Amino acid sequence: MERYDVAIIGAGMSGIAAGIRLAHFGKKVCIFERHYAPGGLNSFYAKDGRKYDVGLHAMTNFVKPGVKRAPLNRILRQLRIAREDLMLCEQRRSRVAFPGVDLCFNNEFAFFESEIAKTFPKQIDGFRKLVEAIQAFDDSVFDYPYQSAREVVRGCVSDPLLEDMIFCPLMYYGSSTEDDMDFGQFVVMFKSIFLEGFARPLEGIRNIIRLLLKRYKEAGGIRKMNNGVAKIAIAGGKVERLVLDSGEEIEADVVLSSVGLPETFDLCAPGLESSAEKNAGRLAFTETISVFKKQPDDFGWGEDAIVFFNARDRFAYRQAEDAVDLTSGEICVPNNFDYGDDQLAEGVVRVTCLANHDTWTSYADEEYVEAKEQWRPRICAAAREFMPDSSLDFDSDCIAQDMFTPKTVVRYTGRKRGAIYGAPQKSKDGTTPVSNLFICGTDQGFLGIVGSMLSGIAMANTHALR
Numbered sequence: 001m002e003r004y005d006v007a008i009i010g011a012g013m014s015g016i017a018a019g020i021r022l023a024h025f026g027k028k029v030c031i032f033e034r035h036y037a038p039g040g041l042n043s044f045y046a047k048d049g050r051k052y053d054v055g056l057h058a059m060t061n062f063v064k065p066g067v068k069r070a071p072l073n074r075i076l077r078q079l080r081i082a083r084e085d086l087m088l089c090e091q092r093r094s095r096v097a098f099p100g101v102d103l104c105f106n107n108e109f110a111f112f113e114s115e116i117a118k119t120f121p122k123q124i125d126g127f128r129k130l131v132e133a134i135q136a137f138d139d140s141v142f143d144y145p146y147q148s149a150r151e152v153v154r155g156c157v158s159d160p161l162l163e164d165m166i167f168c169p170l171m172y173y174g175s176s177t178e179d180d181m182d183f184g185q186f187v188v189m190f191k192s193i194f195l196e197g198f199a200r201p202l203e204g205i206r207n208i209i210r211l212l213l214k215r216y217k218e219a220g221g222i223r224k225m226n227n228g229v230a231k232i233a234i235a236g237g238k239v240e241r242l243v244l245d246s247g248e249e250i251e252a253d254v255v256l257s258s259v260g261l262p263e264t265f266d267l268c269a270p271g272l273e274s275s276a277e278k279n280a281g282r283l284a285f286t287e288t289i290s291v292f293k294k295q296p297d298d299f300g301w302g303e304d305a306i307v308f309f310n311a312r313d314r315f316a317y318r319q320a321e322d323a324v325d326l327t328s329g330e331i332c333v334p335n336n337f338d339y340g341d342d343q344l345a346e347g348v349v350r351v352t353c354l355a356n357h358d359t360w361t362s363y364a365d366e367e368y369v370e371a372k373e374q375w376r377p378r379i380c381a382a383a384r385e386f387m388p389d390s391s392l393d394f395d396s397d398c399i400a401q402d403m404f405t406p407k408t409v410v411r412y413t414g415r416k417r418g419a420i421y422g423a424p425q426k427s428k429d430g431t432t433p434v435s436n437l438f439i440c441g442t443d444q445g446f447l448g449i450v451g452s453m454l455s456g457i458a459m460a461n462t463h464a465l466r
């Protein structure tokens with residue numbers, strides 16, 4: 001039976017980052033991935049000869065070089081990656097759009113602060129107090145106790161509209177819990193979006209994944225694709241061996257799993273004391289991708305990279321009651337990053353809304369296709385309400401389109417209920433009841449591209465290198 005120092009389950013961003021770190025330190029490490037493509041929730045694919053990203057809208061946490069403790073610079077250092085190799089291009093601008101009120105932001109926090117001072121003059125002192133509380137919070141420790149972020153924000157900001165406008169982007173980009181979030185998670189998300197910022201490589205996520213896999217291979221890491229882990233056999237409170245989808249068995253001193261906490265517990269035999277189904281996340285999403293011959297500048301949409309929108313009096317971030325909740329969402333225009341003299345060949349608009357996993361998975365094949373056809377124009381119409389007026393027609397001007405639902409996420413990543421932000425309960429220190437089995441990535445509590453890589457590195461350092 002093949003034996004490894006460390007076996008990693010899943011070749012998503014956290015699994016690959018953990019693998020690079022371990023391989024650099026001479027560990028015999030192997031990543032087992034069930035899918036044929038690497039990247040997990042942040043992968044890529046081609047359809048009718050056109051390339052699409054799965055997850056990348058905007059890479060959060062963008063900072064300039066030299067900001068020492070910033071997550072982006074920490075991962076570059078720890079993975080020994082040169083910053084210029086990521087080829088990151090900054091956003092032009094993004095926007096939080098509520099009925100009749102807009103708050104714009106870019107990668108300079110002072111601009112966002114000035115927008116709040118202009119739109120909510122009576123709240124600016126409270127907002128600055130909130131920023132002080134965020135900066136004073138030590139997010140480097142794993143074991144901070146739960147604190148309601150809503151309560152902390154309300155202690156500083158008294159206008160519910162501003163409160164909701166702050167929460168909307170943070171929840172859409174990383175909350176596994178409905179309506180409120182752990183203040184620690186709020187701090188991580190606030191820093192990653194408002195205090196740091198958005199960037200993207202022209203070529204999309206392919207560039208980043210290729211770079212990471214090259215590093216991993218050069219450092220001596222092994223990768224097995226199309227061969228997932230079917231069972232984690234436990235004996236005496238330890239992982240005894242892993243049984244792969246191929247039937248092959250392997251041993252490892254340490255196992256790092258990036259597939260999610262309930263998903264990992266489900267793999268364990270005998271089963272672990274935690275009803276995995278009960279603990280799975282409830283928040284799932286659907287996304288439409290529309291491709292146009294024209295550039296967004298040509299139809300007057302040339303400013304915003306990302307728009308977080310909400311059409312209700314109060315923003316509700318909950319499992320959709322219908323198949324899709326059209327009252328809020330996120331619009332991404334990947335053309336609106338500063339690519340210098342370059343530009344994407346075609347105009348792209350992606351619209352993401354909350355969706356209901358049970359509804360989408362209940363459809364028979366034909367009904368599923370019909371439901372997608374029915375919901376796509378409605379999703380695009382909901383987003384258009386928050387985009388500048390233009391003659392663009394999402395149907396007649398669109399030259400290609402695709403749409404994913406919670407069913408797609410389950411199929412390609414194995415995430416229970418299509419919950420891309422994972423389970424509401426996280427394992428902040430990465431430990432499980434099994435002494436040599438650890439969690440990294442989304443369900444350790446760090447997500448997004450940078451967050452999940454940081455998690456992979458931190459869990460590798462803590463549980464396999466120290």
Ligand SMILES: Cc1cc2nc3c(=O)[nH]c(=O)nc-3n(C[C@H](O)[C@H](O)[C@H](O)COP(=O)(O)OP(=O)(O)OC[C@H]3O[C@@H](n4cnc5c(N)ncnc54)[C@H](O)[C@@H]3O)c2cc1C
Nearest residue numbers: 010012013014034040041055057058228229441442448449
């Ligand atoms: C539509 C969408 C948009 C997003 N937009 C952004 C964005 O703009 N910016 C941003 O920073 N983040 C974004 N994200 C979030 C980001 O993609 C994730 O937070 C991050 O990629 C999670 O990485 P991970 O390693 O924790 O998990 P995953 O990516 O889920 O990796 C887990 C891997 O394990 C594999 N696996 C599952 N079961 C098994 C098994 N039994 N055996 C072996 N392998 C298995 C899966 O196939 C997967 O490859 C987005 C995600 C989605 C879906």
